[in-house]
Every structure is written in C-alpha cells, then in structure tokens.
Amino acid sequence: MSDLRIIGVDEAGFCFGVKRALQLAHQATEEHSEVACLGPLIHNSQVVEGLERRGMHVVDDIAEVSRGSAALVRAHGAGPDVYEQAQKRGIKLIDATCPFVRRVQQAAARFVEERYQVLVLGERDHPEARAIVAHAGGRATIVQDADELKQIDLTDRVAVVCQTTQRMDKLQALVAALMPRVGELRVVNTICDATAKRQKASLRVASQVDLMIVIGGYHSANTNRLAQICRATGTRTKHIEVAEELRAEWLDGVRTVGITTGASTPPEAQEDVRRQLLELAAAGAAEHRGGT
Numbered sequence: 221m222s223d224l225r226i227i228g229v230d231e232a233g234f235c236f237g238v239k240r241a242l243q244l245a246h247q248a249t250e251e252h253s254e255v256a257c258l259g260p261l262i263h264n265s266q267v268v269e270g271l272e273r274r275g276m277h278v279v280d281d282i283a284e285v286s287r288g289s290a291a292l293v294r295a296h297g298a299g300p301d302v303y304e305q306a307q308k309r310g311i312k313l314i315d316a317t318c319p320f321v322r323r324v325q326q327a328a329a330r331f332v333e334e335r336y337q338v339l340v341l342g343e344r345d346h347p348e349a350r351a352i353v354a355h356a357g358g359r360a361t362i363v364q365d366a367d368e369l370k371q372i373d374l375t376d377r378v379a380v381v382c383q384t385t386q387r388m389d390k391l392q393a394l395v396a397a398l399m400p401r402v403g404e405l406r407v408v409n410t411i412c413d414a415t416a417k418r419q420k421a422s423l424r425v426a427s428q429v430d431l432m433i434v435i436g437g438y439h440s441a442n443t444n445r446l447a448q449i450c451r452a453t454g455t456r457t458k459h460i461e462v463a464e465e466l467r468a469e470w471l472d473g474v475r476t477v478g479i480t481t482g483a484s485t486p487p488e489a490q491e492d493v494r495r496q497l498l499e500l501a502a503a504g505a506a507e508h509r510g511g512t
C-alpha cells in the first residue's frame with residue numbers, strides 16, 4: 221500500500237462537442253458503408269482506429285471523397301468551400317461542427333460584413349482557426365498572441381474573436397494591447413465554456429499537488445495549452461498520451477498527483493492512469509520497505 225493521493229479534475233473527459241461528433245460519426249457508419257472523415261475526428265489513435273474498423277477513413281481534403289458518398293465535418297468545422305464542393309459533387313455531408321465553433325464562424329463573418337478589421341486569436345495552422353477565417357471570406361487575420369500585433373497595420377475599427385480553446389489570459393493580453401491603438405474595439409469572448417471550466421479546474425488542482433499529469437494527444441492544441449497552464453503554476457507537469465508512459469521515478473518524493481485531460485481524451489484514459497499511478501506507487505513503497 222502507498223499513501224499517494226490522486227486528485228482528478230472533474231471537468232476532464234470528452235467535451236460536449238467531441239461527444240456529439242463521436243455520436244454523429246458512429247451513426248454515420250451505421251447508415252453508410254463508407255464514410256470519409258475530413259481530417260482525424262479527434263487526436264486519439266485508439267478512437268480513430270475503432271472508427272476505421274467501422275468503415276470510416278480519414279482524408280485530408282474533400283477532393284479525395286468520391287462523388288455521391290458520405291463525408292463528416294469534424295467539431296473544428298470547415299470552410300464554406302467544403303460545403304459548396306459537397307453540394308456540387310452530391311456528397312452527403314454529416315456536419316459535426318461544434319455549435320460553439322459555429323458561433324465563432326458566424327461572429328467573424330458578421331464583423332467582416334460590418335466592415336471591422338477582424339482578428340482571430342488562435343493558432344495559424346489549426347483547422348478551427350483556418351475555418352473561422354474561411355467563413356470570414358478570408359478577410360480575417362489570425363494572431364497567435366499580443367506580440368504579433370507589432371507586425372499588423374491596424375485600422376481604427378477592430379473586432380476580435382478567438383479559437384474556442386484559447387487561454388483567457390491571452391485574450392486579455394490581446395485586448396489590453398489593442399485598446400490604446402484603436403478607436404473602436406469589439407470583442408466577443410468565444411472561448412467555450414467547457415474549455416474555460418476545464419482550464420480553471422486544472423489550474424486549481426495543479427496548484428495543490430506535487431505532480432500534475434495531463435493526458436491527451438501530443439498534437440492536440442487544447443491539451444498542450446492545459447499542460448502550459450499547469451506548468452505555469454510551478455508544479456512539475458508531465459504531458460502523456462497513455463498510461464504506459466508513466467515512469468516510477470516521477471513519483472520520487474511525490475505525495476499528491478493531479479490528473480487532467482484534453483477535450484478529446486476518452487474517460488478510460490484517466491482511469492488507466494489512475495490505476496497505473498497507484499500500482500507504481502505501491503511497487504515503490506514495497507521496494508522502499510524491502511530496502512530498509
């Protein structure tokens with residue numbers, strides 16, 4: 221037995237948008253013998269492989285989808301060109317765009333119509349951010365942080381929206397940097413509630429423990445951000461994808477461990493990590509007893 225204390229973040233596990241996308245994906249594989257997914261549905265290889273066994277395959281571009289077949293738009297959304305192509309080529313689109321993501325797309329499009337200079341706080345290569353820009357007719361600029369404003373010629377009327385999984389402190393910093401430089405500033409806080417709650421709860425747990433474990437895909441932007449948030453508390457933080465990556469030496473001198481997960485991490489992953497941590501701690505305690 222060990223006296224390791226593990227604190228899980230209640231808000232961890234699949235978010236609403238990912239749950240919905242998975243449900244739509246499963247339903248699609250029941251209704252169609254073959255379904256193309258426009259990019260990996262989530263950053264989790266076990267889940268993607270499971271869907272592949274049910275007849276879903278991942279494509280990079282809708283151009284690869286054959287005429288008349290079915291294709292799924294992920295929770296990240298897609299640009300209007302994807303919907304146009306689908307209609308032209310008779311492709312049945314199953315749209316799993318998260319409603320919170322759609323809200324950002326609509327806000328960006330509206331601001332462009334109202335002739336604001338639109339800034340999207342997000343990651344330049346992230347599909348969600350790119351789709352938001354596409355819905356703004358390409359007339360929005362992605363900024364990754366307030367520092368990037370130095371390279372942008374600002375007009376007097378600026379509107380800001382953000383990728384749903386951005387950090388609140390980054391949005392606040394961007395707004396503070398814009399304020400003195402523009403005459404009119406419109407901001408829609410489009411960070412989704414699920415993300416904000418998960419980040420806050422993870423921050424709270426990270427500040428109480430000796431070691432923080434963040435579980436989720438290495439390519440998952442929201443998981444990487446969670447790891448950054450936890451690290452910023454000064455607590456040693458490890459980002460892993462699966463329980464097998466845990467190392468016994470991480471537990472040296474550790475009495476409390478916190479666990480949180482990205483938005484597309486299955487709940488089982490958290491359970492696996494918890495179990496493995498307890499096993500490692502018990503083995504460590506037994507070794508310690510044997511050696512003294």
Ligand code: SF4
Pocket residue numbers: 235236237238295296318319320321384385412413414415483
């Ligand atoms: S993180 Fe939020 S916006 Fe993104 S898919 Fe999940 S619920 Fe939707």
